[in-house]
Amino acid sequence: MIQILTTGGTIDKVYFDANSEFSVGDPTVPEMLTESNIHDGYELRELLRKDSLEMTDEDRQVVFQAASESSFDRILITHGTDTMAETASVLSTLEGKTIVLFGAMQPARMRRTDALFNLGFAWSAVSLLPPGVYIAMNGEVFEAGSVRKNLEAKRFERV
Amino acid sequence: MIQILTTGGTIDKVYFDANSEFSVGDPTVPEMLTESNIHDGYELRELLRKDSLEMTDEDRQVVFQAASESSFDRILITHGTDTMAETASVLSTLEGKTIVLFGAMQPARMRRTDALFNLGFAWSAVSLLPPGVYIAMNGEVFEAGSVRKNLEAKRFERV
C-alpha cells in the first residue's frame, strides 16, 4: 500500500483563460493512475496547492507531519521542482520509511509531458528502495541532501 | 546505460485506415522518452514487429541472443502481453544481467494509455533490481517463471 501526498507544483497546473495564466489545480495523480491501469493499492491525501517557490517552513512541517503520521511505510510526494530538494532535506530525519518525491517539468495536462513517465518511475522506486528519502526525476534516483535542480539544463543532478 | 530491445506488441500498434485495423508500427519508446525528458543513457535495437501471439521459438531465440550479446547489463524489452511470460521464461537462464520485460494494454499512440507509466516504471525497475529476469506490469514487478497474464482481469498476476 502506497501513501500519496500532493503539494501542488507544475505537475498539477491548469490553464485559466480568465487571467491567461497557469495555476495549480486538482491533483492529477488519480486520473493518471486510472489511465495507467492502476486502480488500487494507494491512498491519496491532498496537502497543499502551491508553486514550490511559495512553500514556507510551515508548509514543509505540514508535509513532514503527514509523512510521519501516515500508517504506511511507502510514501510518494508530488512537489514543485524548484524547492523539491529543500523539502527532501527536511524529511530526511524521518526514519523507517521509504519516501520518494517527484514532479514534472511540464504539466500533466499538456499533450506532451514527463508526468506519466515520472509517476511510473517514482511508483517503482518507492516500491523497491530501502527506507530513506529520495528524489526521483529525469529517470534517476537521488538521495536527499545530495541533489539540486539545474535550472538551465532543466534536470536534477548530484551535488 | 540501458539496452532497449523492441519486439512489437500492443504498445507499438498503429491504426491503418486502409484495412481498418491495428498493426505493429515503429517503436514508440524513443518518442516517449524524448517527451519524458530522457535524452540519453540508452541504446535501442529493434528486433521484431510482432503481435506476441505470433512469436515463434525462433523469435524467442533472437531475443535471447540479442540480450546475451549486449554489452550492457541492464536490458529493457518491449513485448506483447499475451506471451510475455513465455519469453521471460526463455530468458531466465541468462545470468548476470537485469532484464525487465514490459508492454502496454493500450497502444502508446492512444490518448489514454498505460504505456508511459509502464515505461517509467520499467525504467526504474531495470535500474534498481539485482540481476534476474522480471516482468514489470500494472505497477508491480514479477519474477520470470511465476507470472501469468489474467486475460479477464487484464492484469498480470503471480502463479
Place this chain on the structure above:
Amino acid sequence: MIQILTTGGTIDKVYFDANSEFSVGDPTVPEMLTESNIHDGYELRELLRKDSLEMTDEDRQVVFQAASESSFDRILITHGTDTMAETASVLSTLEGKTIVLFGAMQPARMRRTDALFNLGFAWSAVSLLPPGVYIAMNGEVFEAGSVRKNLEAKRFERV
C-alpha cells in the same frame, strides 16, 4: 439546433486488448464537443455501431428514416469512410434539410487524429450550407453523388 446521428466507423473505434483489435465503441462526439467548449445546441441519437464496410441496405434505411423523422433541419451524421459516399447518395432524395456526413481516418481516441478538426469543420458546414446532402472531409465539402474515397491517397475527391 443540430441533430447528430451516429453510425460507427473509424472515428469511434476503441482498442480491445482481449482480441488485440479495434472495434467500434461508444460515440466520441459528446466528449469531443465538451472538450471543444460546446455544451448545448445539439441532440445526439446513436443509430448503429458498424464499420461502414458492413453497412447493409437496411442499415441505410435506418439512417434515412432517422434523418427524415428528425424535427431538426440541420443534421450531422458520423459514418465510416469506406461507404460514406453510398449512404450520402441514399440520403440525397431527402429534401429541405442540410445533412452533412463526416468521419475520421484515425480514431478520435488516438493522440493524433483528424476527428476533432473534422467535427469542427462539419459543425460549421452544417450550420452554413443550404439544404442538401454533403460529405465534409479533409477540409473540403463535397455534394452527395459526386464524391468518392481515394483509398491510396487516403482522401475524398470529386468524381
Place this chain on the structure above:
Amino acid sequence: MIQILTTGGTIDKVYFDANSEFSVGDPTVPEMLTESNIHDGYELRELLRKDSLEMTDEDRQVVFQAASESSFDRILITHGTDTMAETASVLSTLEGKTIVLFGAMQPARMRRTDALFNLGFAWSAVSLLPPGVYIAMNGEVFEAGSVRKNLEAKRFERV
C-alpha cells in the same frame, strides 16, 4: 487557397518551466493541420507572438496591412480572445475578402483543448462565407462589430 496569419494568443501558448508560466510559442496551426490530414491548400505567415491584451494600435495595423496585401481572398487569423473583437472591427473596412478570426480558450498544446475543433470550424467558415469579417468561436459565426467576449461565461456572444 487560404492565407493564414498568426498573431499569438492562448492557442499558441507553451509552458516554460524556467519561470513557471505560459508564454506564446511557435504557431501551432501547421502541426494541427498535418495531424488533421490537411497537407496543402494554405500559406501561413507569422505576424506577431502576443497576448491579445498587449496588442497595440500599431499591431492591428500590421494585421490589417498583411490581410490587405495578401494575394488570397480567404484569410484565417489566429488571435488571442480578449481583444479579438477589436481587431475584427479594425479589419472590417477591408472589402472583397472573407476574413475569419479565431483562437482558443485552452492552448493547443493541452491534452484537452478547443483548438482543433475551432480550427476545423474556422476552416469551413472561411471557405463557405461571403466576403466580410467574422469571428468563429464556440461553434458560432459572429460578424465583426456585433460580438464581444463574455469573460464569465468564457464564450463569445452577440451584442
